[in-house]
Amino acid sequence: GIQVEQSPPDLILQEGANSTLRCNFSDSVNNLQWFHQNPWGQLINLFYIPSGTKQNGRLSATTVATERYSLLYISSSQTTDSGVYFCAVVDGQNFVFGPGTRLSVLP
């Protein structure tokens, strides 16, 4: 099956800083999503981005499908951005999550 890696595993930022999170996957995909899991466990959809670039406010994402990676950019981070960021890809009917990046934004 497809392997999904994310880096860095942990990230601590001061409020207002920018960051880049990376997701690598081992095979071609036609479905990739980024999620933010808040401290209460809710998985919030950030981007559905099998290829190309999308922006939503302070967040943007780029997937380069031919090179098997995706990047999530967070600009001007806020304390409410804290939590775990997952990328997930489809492998057949299975939805495979990466191990996540745990982000802490300090005031």
Add this chain to the structure above:
Amino acid sequence: DTEVTQTPKHLVMGMTNKKSLKCEQHMGHRAMYWYKQKAKKPPELMFVYSYEKLSINESVPSRFSPECPNSSLLNLHLHALQPEDSALYLCASSQGLAGGNNEQFFGPGTRLTVL
């Protein structure tokens, strides 16, 4: 409306109890999923229903029994669970057949504790 609802939010049960988790969506999605998430780990797929038919069962123990009464509802029946089954149980849905280029939407989860 991109909402998936789950009840209850929290559940504490003994190893001899029988309980059920419920998931509902009204987005017209035809694929529904159950995931299990242990602390500090990513969600892991348990079951997939496509058009109300079970299409994936990821070698889950028989003490977990899924049910899809209709295209909007998904239940997970629990019986004789073990303490190691304590976890966050997440439900999700997507349009069309499972997999493919369909975006998944998740419910808020049920936090289960087995004593």
